[in-house]
Every structure is written in C-alpha cells, then in structure tokens.
Amino acid sequence: xxxxxxxxxxxxxxxxxxxxxxxxxxxxxxxxxxxxxxxxxxxxxxxxxxxxxxxxxxxxxxxxxxxxxxxxxxxxxxxxxxxxxxxxxxxxxxxxxxxxxxxxxxxxxxxxxxxxxxxxxxxxxxxxxxxxxxxxxxxxxxxxxxxxxxxxxxxxxxxxxxxxxxxxxxxxxxxxxxxxxxxxxxxxxxxxxxxxxxxxxxxxxxxxxxxx
Amino acid sequence: xxxxxxxxxxxxxxxxxxxxxxxxxxxxxxxxxxxxxxxxxxxxxxxxxxxxxxxxxxxxxxxxxxxxxxxxxxxxxxxxxxxxxxxxxxxxxxxxxxxxxxxxxxxxxxxxxxxxxxxxxxxxxxxxxxxxxxxxxxxxxxxxxxxxxxxxxxxxxxxxxxxxxxxxxxxxxxxxxxxxxxxxxxxxxxxxxxxxxxxxxxxxxxxxxxxxxxxxxxxxxxxxxxxxxxxxxxxxxxxxxxxxxxxxxxxxxxxxxxxxxxxxxxxxxxxxxxxxxxxxxxxxxxxxxxxxxxxxxxxxxxxxxxxxxxxxxxxxxxxxxxxxxxx
Numbered sequence: 001x002x003x004x005x006x007x008x009x010x011x012x013x014x015x016x017x018x019x020x021x022x023x024x025x026x027x028x029x030x031x032x033x034x035x036x037x038x039x040x041x042x043x044x045x046x047x048x049x050x051x052x053x054x055x056x057x058x059x060x061x062x063x064x065x066x067x068x069x070x071x072x073x074x075x076x077x078x079x080x081x082x083x084x085x086x087x088x089x090x091x092x093x094x095x096x097x098x099x100x101x102x103x104x105x106x107x108x109x110x111x112x113x114x115x116x117x118x119x120x121x122x123x124x125x126x127x128x129x130x131x132x133x134x135x136x137x138x139x140x141x142x143x144x145x146x147x148x149x150x151x152x153x154x155x156x157x158x159x160x161x162x163x164x165x166x167x168x169x170x171x172x173x174x175x176x177x178x179x180x181x182x183x184x185x186x187x188x189x190x191x192x193x194x195x196x197x198x199x200x201x202x203x204x205x206x207x208x209x210x211x212x
Numbered sequence: 213x214x215x216x217x218x219x220x221x222x223x224x225x226x227x228x229x230x231x232x233x234x235x236x237x238x239x240x241x242x243x244x245x246x247x248x249x250x251x252x253x254x255x256x257x258x259x260x261x262x263x264x265x266x267x268x269x270x271x272x273x274x275x276x277x278x279x280x281x282x283x284x285x286x287x288x289x290x291x292x293x294x295x296x297x298x299x300x301x302x303x304x305x306x307x308x309x310x311x312x313x314x315x316x317x318x319x320x321x322x323x324x325x326x327x328x329x330x331x332x333x334x335x336x337x338x339x340x341x342x343x344x345x346x347x348x349x350x351x352x353x354x355x356x357x358x359x360x361x362x363x364x365x366x367x368x369x370x371x372x373x374x375x376x377x378x379x380x381x382x383x384x385x386x387x388x389x390x391x392x393x394x395x396x397x398x399x400x401x402x403x404x405x406x407x408x409x410x411x412x413x414x415x416x417x418x419x420x421x422x423x424x425x426x427x428x429x430x431x432x433x434x435x436x437x438x439x440x441x442x443x444x445x446x447x448x449x450x451x452x453x454x455x456x457x458x459x460x461x462x463x464x465x466x467x468x469x470x471x472x473x474x475x476x477x478x479x480x481x482x483x484x485x486x487x488x489x490x491x492x493x494x495x496x497x498x499x500x501x502x503x504x505x506x507x508x509x510x511x512x513x514x515x516x517x518x519x520x521x522x523x524x525x526x527x528x529x530x531x532x533x534x535x536x537x538x539x
C-alpha cells in the first residue's frame with residue numbers, strides 16, 4: 001500500500017473529438033516534439049506512449065488516438081475500456097467541432113466510469129488557437145462555466161503547430177488522474193482492511209486496485 | 213512511396229471496374245458536377261472528404277503537395293462515390309482506396325469504378341456503412357483464425373491483454389493501403405484482385421457469392437501471414453503497452469515479400485472458404501444482438517439522466533416554493 005520510489009503508473013488516456021481537429025497532431029507534438037501539417041487521417045485507433053517523471057515516480061501514458069468520424073463511434077466502447085482520463089479536442093476555427101463537444105462527453109460518460117463509479121478526468125482542448133479563437137470570442141462562451149456544467153476538470157487553448165499549452169494540459173490531466181487514483185485507494189481502505197486484521201492478507205477485493 | 217504500377221495491377225483493377233459497370237445501383241460516374249447538392253448530409257460528407265484530402269497517402273509525391281491536381285481528382289472520386297452509394301456516403305479509409313486506384317489507373321473515371329467494384333462487389337456488404345458491422349465481424353473471425361493457426365502467439369497476446377483487432381481493423385478497412393511497404397502492398401492487391409479470380413473468374417461472376425469469398429480470403433491470409441512472419445519477435449515482448457507500440461508499425465518493417473506471400477498461401481493452408489463464411493455469419497449475428505443490447509442500455513442511461521434532471525428541477529421548484537412561503 002505504501003508508495004515507494006520504484007512505483008510505476010500506467011495510465012490509459014483517450015484523445016477524442018471531431019474529424020480533423022488535430023488529435024493526432026497534439027499527440028505527435030506531446031510525444032515526439034514535432035509537427036507536420038499533413039499527418040494521415042486516423043482510421044480506427046492509433047497508439048502513442050509518453051513516459052514522465054512525476055514526483056520521483058514513473059508515469060507511463062498510453063495515449064489512444066481515436067478516429068473522429070462518427071461511424072467509428074460504434075467501436076468506442078472497446079476503445080474507452082479501462083481509460084483513466086481523456087482529452088476532448090475541438091478546432092477553434094470550426095464552430096461545429098465545438099458543438100460536438102457535449103456529444104463526445106456524453107458518449108464518454110455513458111460508456112466509461114472509474115472503479116468507484118465516478119467519471120474519468122477530462123480536459124477540454126481548444127486547438128489551433130494560433131489560427132484565431134473566433135469560435136470562443138464571437139459566441140461569448142464562458143469557458144469556465146461551460147467546463148463546470150459539462151464536467152471538465154479544465155480547459156486549455158492549444159496549438160500543436162506552435163507548441164502552445166500541450167504540456168500544461170497534459171500535466172493538468174495527469175494531476176487529476178493521480179488525485180482520483182488516490183481517492184479510490186483511500187476510499188477502498190476502510191472497506192477492505194478492518195483494524196482488527198493483523199495485516200493486509202485479509203484483503204479480498206484486489207481487483208478494485210489498479211495493479212497492472 | 214508508391215512505385216509505377218505493374219501492368220497486372222492495372223489490368224486487374226480495370227477488369228474489376230468493367231465487370232462492375234452497370235451492376236451498381238447508384239447514378240454512376242457523373243464527373244465533377246454535384247449530384248445531390250444542398251442536403252445537410254451532402255455538405256457534411258463534402259466537408260469530411262475535404263478534411264481528409266491532404267491527409268491521404270501523405271508520403272506519396274502525387275498527394276503530398278496541397279496544390280497537386282491529384283487531390284482534386286481524389287475529391288471528385290470520393291464525392292461521386294458518396295452519391296453512387298448514399299448508404300455509405302463517405303467513410304474514412306475510402307480515401308486511401310481511391311487514392312491507390314487513382315495512382316494505378318491514372319484516370320478519375322476508372323478509379324471511381326474500381327472503388328465501386330472493390331466496395332460493392334469484392335468486400336462484403338456493410339463493410340463501410342454507418343455501423344461498420346461487417347468490418348467488426350471480420351475482426352472476430354480473424355481472432356478465431358489467429359487462435360487456430362498461431363495458438364502460441366494468440367495466448368501470448370491474451371496474456372498481455374492485447375486486442376489485435378485494434379490494429380487489424382485498420383488493415384482490413386483500407387486493404388493494407390499505407391499499412392505495408394508499397395511493393396508488398398501492390399503484390400497483395402494483385403492477389404486481392406487477381407488470385408481470387410483464378411478460383412472463380414471475377415469478370416463473369418461478379419455478384420455471385422462465391423467470388424467475394426475467395427477474394428476476401430486473401431486479406432485474412434495476409435493478415436495471419438504478417439503475424440506469422442514476426443511471431444518470434446512479438447513473443448519476445450513481455451509488456452502489453454510495448455506490444456501495442458510494436459504492432460502499430462511492424463508491418464512496415466517487412467521486407468521479404470516472397471516469403472510473406474509464401475506464408476500466406478502455403479503455411480496458412482488449409483483455409484476452407486466455407487469455414488470463413490460460416491464464422492462470419494455467426495459473428496455478424498452475435499454482433500447484431502450485442503448492438504441491440506447496447507442500444508437498450510444507452511436508452512436506459514439517457515432516461516436515467518433525464519429523470520435525474522427532472523427530479524432535481526422538481527426539488528428546485530419545491531425549494532423555491534418554500535422560500536416563497538417563508539416570504
């Protein structure tokens with residue numbers, strides 16, 4: 001139960017949002033520190049791995065780059081399984097991609113929850129901010145309020161092209177994932193270990209812990 | 213980089229396309245003029261195609277430049293296809309099939325008919341439609357075959373919770389375009405379009421159920437052969453995440469096309485077409501049942517949410533009433 005220095009976390013993180021909003025570009029920027037204007041369109045799902053040092057622990061993030069076309073939504077249930085966090089991305093130059101945000105959030109929440117029944121931490125990314133934020137300003141959308149109402153733990157204006165806020169957004173998500181993981185561990189303790197027991201051996205509900 | 217096409221590819225694609233002319237139910241090739249403008253679906257399709265144009269065969273010189281005429285040809289072929297087959301409209305993945313056809317046939321109309329032939333005659337129905345049912349079923353069939361043909365690998369993947377369909381779904385949907393080095397890809401497409409026709413001539417028997425079966429078999433054979441080719445490498449990796457990382461690119465590292473083809477067509481024998489067909493029917497039925505269940509659950513979730521909101525509103529109303537009373 002005690003954390004030690006060799007502890008390694010593996011978090012599965014989803015990256016979802018409409019077609020062409022820049023999900024792949026954000027991942028490439030975050031993982032490979034580069035950008036290309038023409039990554040090929042993602043079919044189905046693709047993976048990337050990012051390793052972080054976090055408070056002397058190793059955090060491995062498995063990023064799931066999920067195709068944006070609606071018809072692939074049929075398979076999202078399989079893709080979402082056991083994810084611990086998500087980015088939902090829209091393109092600030094395309095209002096329709098912002099309007100789709102609530103649809104993506106609903107899809108996520110209806111198909112995925114943490115072991116304690118809570119929703120997974122989700123960060124909203126307003127991508128391509130280097131090309132102007134007309135969608136946000138023209139509609140007078142109050143993003144903080146929007147995030148609160150829709151259950152996002154935070155939001156960032158990002159640009160994969162100009163490398164704006166990608167690391168910050170990822171750190172925010174990881175912070176919330178670790179917090180929710182700690183929440184779950186603490187919540188489990190009174191249920192699974194009673195003070196009368198001499199040690200941890202009595203714990204029967206090992207599957208509630210993320211051990212993988 | 214896709215090389216200059218071998219003559220056989222051109223002959224095959226051409227053969228397939230002529231075979232299909234007239235068999236499609238849609239309006240056919242109508243050139244660049246819009247056929248069904250104005251509708252919301254039409255403009256959504258149009259936009260999605262537009263967004264994918266510069267994200268197709270990005271490493272090929274004909275497609276990599278934003279000003280290349282090939283991109284506009286691709287747009288017209290995909291748009292025409294969406295009118296030809298409104299049930300499919302545009303599905304991501306078709307862009308790669310159409311681009312390959314354009315490269316090999318070098319004619320928009322021929323490429324269009326090739327795309328129609330591949331989607332409507334060679335691949336099973338419902339491969340690209342809204343629910344992608346047949347594509348999903350094929351992945352289950354593949355997993356069945358994997359456990360029979362490569363039991364050690366199948367067990368290894370299972371042990372590390374690796375679901376091969378996450379990677380292979382892609383291969384099947386685009387018939388390996390941009391998943392394999394181009395020389396291997398063209399060899400596979402030759403087999404895909406031509407080998408099957410050796411069993412039952414493609415031109416005369418299009419529409420006959422026996423034909424698509426043998427053609428489809430090629431895709432399964434190659435998928436399994438790819439795993440067999442790199443089986444030892446995959447078995448060495450003892451971490452699920454690392455296996456995922458390996459699987460997403462390993463097909464591009466395969467160099468010996470002759471060996472791959474030999475594995476596909478001899479090591480994978482016997483490969484009875486009837487078994488493939490039966491499995492597919494079975495998995496399609498199961499998938500349909502599961503989808504129905506999911507739809508029911510989804511509805512339940514939405515109703516619950518709605519009830520929650522309504523109860524909350526009612527509570528708010530009551531509180532409001534109370535405070536008004538207090539006033």
